[in-house]
Amino acid sequence: MERWVESNGIRLWCETLGDPADPAILLVMGLGAQGTSWPDDLCDMLRAGGRRVIRYDNRDTGLSGSVDYATRPYTLTDLADDAIGLLDGLGVKAAHVVGASMGGMIAQEIALEHPARVRTLTAVMSAAAAVDPQTGTFRGSERDPRLVAWDTRQATDPPTTDDQRIQSRIDLARILSGSLASFDEAATRRIIEREAARAGDMAHSMRNHILAVMASRDRSDLIGSITAPTLVIHGTEDPMAPFDQGRALAAAIPGGVLMPIEGMGHTLPAPALPRIAAAILRHTSEPDA
Known part of the structure; x- marks a missing residue:
């Protein structure tokens, strides 16, 4: 079921899947990405495992509200507060929080700032360290080096048309894909085109989220206080968040x-989804379950 929730002064789009009586899993997506970037198959596996799945668009993405960062700057801590307001609006006292990439960073902030609201924490392809500007x-x-080359192309020859912007994102997706699954350019194009049609100004989303990440604190010396069971x-x-970052986290x-x-890049590839879903279901099971 789709709905909008007013949270922290922002109108957030969300979708809930499964029985409201089941334990809630809050899925937090990453930089510039929409809630619908969580694969449907993964959501279905979690729902079939007896979880109420909640996915949503962070502020400045998808169908959620946007802000002018220059006049209303924010950090990942503010995005964590958005998530808590969403849970309030849905009547969820505590959730199993699962974050991917920047969403994993937001999930850490939720666990640090609102520990009573986090039953378990799962961080996927994420990190605690700050980003060096x-x-x-x-x-x-x-x-x-592949990301350096992509960055350079964006700076020296930035895309100016919709087709060029879509191709640029396809090129980035190829770099991030890893070897676990062969890269499917046609399928990736369909996903990016769908997201572009749904989001409107995706450059605005990316720009604001990058600024938010840069303005946020380094959590490396803080996460030792997290009490939620963490996977x-x-x-x-x-290539985006090297494996050593996950190990350190x-x-x-x-x-x-x-x-x-093994072989997974900065993506959620189809061959890994059953294993990821099974791990999250085990991690979010009650001790006597």
């Missing part, structure tokens, strides 16, 4: 568990 990557890691899922071929959270996925 000089290199565009997480502190402690080096920028993948970290990370691909061994992630899991090691820094007391009791954190790292689940590597």
